[in-house]
Amino acid sequence: MENFTIxxxxxxxxxxxxxxxxxxxxxxxxxxxxxxxxYQPIMEWLKNxxxxxxxxxxxxxxxxxxxxxxxxxxLEIFDMLEDYHTNKNGHxxxxxxxxxxxxxxxxxxxxxxxxxxxxxxxxVMN
Amino acid sequence: MPDLTPYGFAxxxxxxxxxxxxxxxxxxxxxxxxxxxxxxxxxxxxxxxRVFSIVVxxxxxxxxxxxxxxxxESDKRQVGQGTVVISETADEHIIYSGNLVENDKVPSLxxxxxxxxxxxxxxLREYFIEQRRLPEDEDSVxxxxxxxxxxxxxxxxxxxxxxxxxxxxxAISVNKKAKQ
Numbered sequence: 093m094e095n096f097t098i099x100x101x102x103x104x105x106x107x108x109x110x111x112x113x114x115x116x117x118x119x120x121x122x123x124x125x126x127x128x129x130x131y132q133p134i135m136e137w138l139k140n141x142x143x144x145x146x147x148x149x150x151x152x153x154x155x156x157x158x159x160x161x162x163x164x165x166x167l168e169i170f171d172m173l174e175d176y177h178t179n180k181n182g183h184x185x186x187x188x189x190x191x192x193x194x195x196x197x198x199x200x201x202x203x204x205x206x207x208x209x210x211x212x213x214x215x216v217m218n
Numbered sequence: 219m220p221d222l223t224p225y226g227f228a229x230x231x232x233x234x235x236x237x238x239x240x241x242x243x244x245x246x247x248x249x250x251x252x253x254x255x256x257x258x259x260x261x262x263x264x265x266x267x268r269v270f271s272i273v274v275x276x277x278x279x280x281x282x283x284x285x286x287x288x289x290x291e292s293d294k295r296q297v298g299q300g301t302v303v304i305s306e307t308a309d310e311h312i313i314y315s316g317n318l319v320e321n322d323k324v325p326s327l328x329x330x331x332x333x334x335x336x337x338x339x340x341x342l343r344e345y346f347i348e349q350r351r352l353p354e355d356e357d358s359v360x361x362x363x364x365x366x367x368x369x370x371x372x373x374x375x376x377x378x379x380x381x382x383x384x385x386x387x388x389a390i391s392v393n394k395k396a397k398q
Contacts, residue, residue, distance in 0.1 A: 102250040121253075123274050125246055125281055126293070157267060159274045160350075160359045167350055194264055196367070199343075207347050 096137040105155065105162075107134060114147050119154030119189075122162040131165040138172055145180040149173070153201070154189040154217065163200070170208040177210055186210050189217040234305060241301040243290050244277035252304075268367040269304065269311045269392050275360040276302055276315035276388065282355075284317035285383055311392045318383045324376055327386065330358045335371040342366050368392045 093111045100106030100120035108117045124130040151173060158166070176182040188201035198214060205212035220230065231239075238255060240248060253270050260266035284298025300317030319327060337345055342362055349357040365372055373389040 102253075103246050123246070123249060125278060125297075157271070159271070159278060160363045161278060163359070164350060164354065194267070196264060196268070203343065203347055207350075 093140060096134065098134075104130070105158075109134075109137060109141070111141055114149045115152065116149060117152040117154065119152075119156070121156055122158040124162070127159075127161040127165050131162075131168075135165075135168065135172075138169065142172060142176045142180065142182075145176075146182060148183040149176070149185070151184060151186045152189065153186060155197070156191065167204070167207070170204055170210060174208045174210050184210055186212045187215060188212055189215050192216045235307050237304050237306045239301070239303040241299075243288055243297050243299055244280050244302065245290060245292060245297070247292070249274060249277055265311075265392060265394060269313060271367050272313045272364045272390055272392070273302060273304065275364050276313065279360055280315060280317045283319060283323070285320045286318045309394055311394070312389055313392070314387065314389045316385060316387045318379065319386045321378070321382060321384055324384050324386075328376065330361060331372050331374050334358060334361055334365055339366075364388075364390050 095111055096107060096109040098104065098107040103121060103123045105118050105120040105122040108115075110116070153166075170186070173184045173186075177184040186205075188198075188204075190197035190201065201212060201214055220226065237259075238252060240252075252273055256266040256270050280300035280302070281298045284300045286299045287296040288299055289295070290297045298317060300315060303314040305312045305314075334342070334345075342365060346359065346362045346366065349359045349362060361372065368390045370391050370393070373391075375387040377385045377387070379385055
């Protein structure tokens with residue numbers, strides 16, 4: 093299947109989902125006001141991608157800022173990945189990156205880790 | 219009568235330590251300007267990021283819940299209108315938002331604000347995680363986020379305008395010496 097790419101700008105994140113290497117990356121900023129609409133194609137791609145079982149997926153989360161509306165969309169993505177990890181013989185790892193000193197972003201990652209059943213690693217962004 | 223010539227207006231802005239004020243439709247373009255402005259003044263600063271996140275959540279609430287709406291050409295839909303003001307002194311930023319809400323929505327809004335103000339930091343964290351799983355128009359995630367980013371309670375005021383509308387004012391301060 094085709095890879096999925098969005099070039100980020102101001103309030104829109106960069107998205108690079110690779111169906112061959114199984115590396116999914118998202119980064120930058122996300123404060124689009126209509127996040128359901130913006131994330132809809134991303135969800136659609138993920139749904140099709142996750143229909144193929146048993147892959148080992150790495151999700152690199154490199155966001156610098158996002159609003160609470162985007163935070164709901166990320167929760168939906170993590171829920172989809174959790175389902176894949178638990179029920180589709182898949183293996184998903186989340187690598188959560190944050191800038192040195194940005195403990196708010198670290199805490200946001202810890203809150204997802206508490207809420208969804210996926211292994212999270214935390215790294216300081218270079 | 220206030221002096222609203224450019225000179226008079228500049229003086230009012232200075233007297234009230236206003237660094238940014240906007241009234242109307244809070245679109246993404248406007249928010250990007252705010253973000254850019256804050257980042258230029260305080261680059262790579264966690265505090266300016268917190269101030270910005272409060273502005274974003276306020277703008278989102280105005281867009282979704284203001285009872286004063288207008289058609290946005292860039293968004294191709296009706297969006298709410300309101301006012302956002304940021305003031306800055308040596309000790310703190312105060313971010314204000316104001317918009318009309320329908321009278322019948324006032325009790326639930328009041329309840330949400332009071333409930334949030336009664337919670338401590340750890341409870342707010344749990345409440346945030348819990349609320350994020352609720353349907354989008356029932357949750358208080360945006361308000362909880364504002365309190366968590368500011369470290370201070372919501373200061374709010376509801377002033378009845380007429381039989382349909384109440385003016386909702388929210389003020390949130392971010393201390394400059396807040397723990398990071």
